[in-house]
Amino acid sequence: MSDSPNTIAIRGAGITGLWQALMLARKGYDVTVYERSEAPFADTASRYAAAMLAPRCEEESAEAFVRDLGLRSIALWQESYPGTIVNGSLVLTLPRDRPLLERFSRMTSQHERIGRERIEELEPGLADRFEMALFFEDEAHFPPEAAMAWAQKAAEEAGARFVLGTEEYDKTADLVIDCRGLGARADLPELRGVRGERIIVRSEEIALSRPIRLLHPRQPLYVVPRGNHEYMLGATALESDEGGRISVRSTLDLLGAAYALDPRFGEAEIVAQGAGVRPAFPDNRPRIIVSPRYIYVNGLFRHGFLLAPALAELVANYLEDGTREEDLFADSLER
Structure with a gap:
């Protein structure tokens, strides 16, 4: 990305938004997360997840990128979250x-x-x-609620702020990252x-x-x-x-x-x-959709905990040097 942002507003505090906040706050960005529920995670699909990190098992029905990104995500979970249980x-x-x-x-x-x-x-x-x-x-798991609570705390310790109970967000931020899942369907009608x-x-x-x-x-x-x-x-x-x-x-x-x-x-x-x-999305592939000052990270299907860390890393790499994983990045939605 040519002009790296200083302030970032993240919409949505499910596991996707939490990992975006954690990754970017640790890299020194000024991050604020906006979540519509008044209690953390109350309205997120993430709290119903099994939180299995099973990229090899997913080979049975998913594309190869799910395995590859999943293997990277397991490494990121292990590096960061002490509650990661690797029992296979x-x-x-x-x-x-x-x-x-x-x-x-x-x-x-x-x-x-x-x-x-x-x-x-x-x-x-x-x-x-x-x-x-x-x-x-080599596969892993953990209770989803504990992992999300850790991710929020770790993001706050890295400097991120959380604003709960509102749909509003800072429209003057240098960049907005939208992780609202189905909450973004008005903008992403294919969801x-x-x-x-x-x-x-x-x-x-x-x-x-x-x-x-x-x-x-x-x-x-x-x-x-x-x-x-x-x-x-x-x-x-x-x-x-x-x-x-x-x-x-x-x-x-x-x-x-x-x-x-x-x-x-x-x-x-x-x-x-x-x-x-x-x-x-119709093909069950996640998307990182880039438009001026606004990025959607959405469509993780049933792979939220498995893919969220790796997708956060891909967004961080894009902001730092413009690197794009062409199978996952898309340009659209003028704002």
Whole structure:
């Protein structure tokens, strides 16, 4: 960018906006974040995320750039956030669905095919029901709320300011970075909502230490440990703009898949449930859309925690020397 800005206004304090604030404040910019909710993260889709950093598993359905940027993001999370848990991911199927595991193995890389004995070492509670799994050793996870709270605090320590409870922002700032997700759809009409539903359960009888993906022909499932004997159950991706409470059908599907994974989930306590709506463009690719004094960072689909750090780094590089990742940057929207 030819004229580097001094003051930057960031709109939106989901995980995308938080990482933009953190990265740019640490580089010495004068950053202010504006968030419409009065309480941090109250209106963000990020708080419904699983916060799995699983770039190798995403190879099964996502483009190569998701893997590449995701690997960079894991490094940035590890460098910055002490709560990053690198225990890998475990992908498995019931014996009757073995072809799904074989397909997943062909579509992904850097995994170890393991049998019952190794499953017993990694997750003792699963070895009596599963004979084979794929282990992705370098993948990571953490509870999303704790990670967002850390990101806000770290950005403030780096000098960023947060203004909550308002849609207004400083229009005289040298640069505005818009990270509002679906809140920016009036400007980005191609954006659509992708509803993600999740249930949080608590059980002292279950002891999982890493994200588990259960492949299933109708309803796949992921289970993510959150600490304090809590687990997030999720996997739904519905074309919908409606957040709020989870549907009965999804509840039955998720709980049924969890019971198939480990019958002890049948005795677990349901702690919370809900649905968030994630922003996506038609091709599910994120965009960094550049126009004079205004940049949109949007369309992260279901990869918010996985891509946010790397996208913040790409924006910072662009501001410093004009470097652009052509597959992600676009020029439009005269303002």
